[in-house]
Amino acid sequence: MNDQIFEAVVTTVSAEGASHVAPMGVRYQAGQVVLMPFKPSTTLANILATGHAVLNIVVDGRVFAGCVTGRRAWPTLPAETIPGVRLAAALSHVELRLAEQVDDPQRPVLRMQRVHEVVHAVFPGLNRAQAAVVEGAVLVSRLHMLSAQKVDAEMAYLQIAIDKTAGAGEHEAWGWLREAVAAHRAKAAEVPR
Ligand SMILES: Cc1cc2nc3c(=O)[nH]c(=O)nc-3n(C[C@H](O)[C@H](O)[C@H](O)COP(=O)(O)O)c2cc1C
Structure with a gap:
């Protein structure tokens, strides 16, 4: 059986202090938060440079859809106990230190020790459109590896949850994702000169 994975957003800063926002699947193991970034990764480079990261629990699907469509400038606030930032939109955040x-x-595989945790807002419950946006x-994020047929079939199925349960944020996020699919197709159809 696979490990249980939770989709969250990891914020890091570079040695020079530039902040970075990236959706990541995380595992919770033995009280630690386990990250597995694919190389090359700014998140990985920043964690190795600073020894820290922040795990943001987010239900605003625009952050997930935005990060994979070139919209990474999400508002942040300073972390409380480590050098770093957390997302302003986070329902809760965990400040992390690289343990191994x-x-x-x-x-x-990055095993991160929990240093400090803060709850900012109540989890409002499961929303199918948010899951569809994720x-x-x-x-x-995998358009380069997937057939157009598979992407179309899955987007058509996910559209049902968008139509039935989305709020304004999920509609906006879904629009960015549809645009990204269309742009990828248009680029693939370009005739090389
Ligand atoms: C829901 C979701 C989960 C993701 N999980 C991972 C992950 O576990 N590892 C990873 O390297 N990229 C993951 N990605 C893709 C990264 O967010 C994206 O490639 C990002 O740019 C990571 O590279 P960076 O650290 O250079 O920003 C995920 C994307 C989404 C939308």
């Missing part, structure tokens, strides 16, 4: 790194040519963001 297992290197790998493709996908290193699924759509995963599809868009």
Whole structure:
């Protein structure tokens, strides 16, 4: 059986202080938060440079869809106990310190110790459109590896949850994802000169 994975957003800062926002699947193991960034990764480079990251629990699908469609400038606030930032939109955040790194040519494993945790807002419950936006963001982040037929079939199924349960934020996020699929198709159809 696979490990249970939770989709969250990791914020990091570079050694020079530039902040970075990236959706990441995380595992919770033995009280730690386990990250597995694919190389190359700004998140990985920043964590190795600073030893810290922040895990943001987010239900605003625009952050997930935005990050995979070139919209990464999400408002942040300073972390409370480590050098770093957390997302202003986070329902809760966990400040993390790198405890152990297992290197790998493709996908290193970063075991992060929880340093400080804060709850900012109540989880309002499961929303199917938010889940659909996260699924759509995963599809868009893998457009180069997936057939057009598979992407179309999955987007058509996810559209049902968007039509039935989305709020304004999910509609906006879904629009960005559809635009990204269309742009990818248009680029693929360009005739090389
Ligand atoms: C829901 C979701 C989960 C993701 N999980 C991972 C992950 O576990 N590891 C990873 O390297 N990229 C993951 N990605 C893709 C990254 O967010 C994206 O490639 C990002 O740019 C990471 O590279 P960076 O650290 O250079 O920003 C995920 C994307 C989405 C939408």
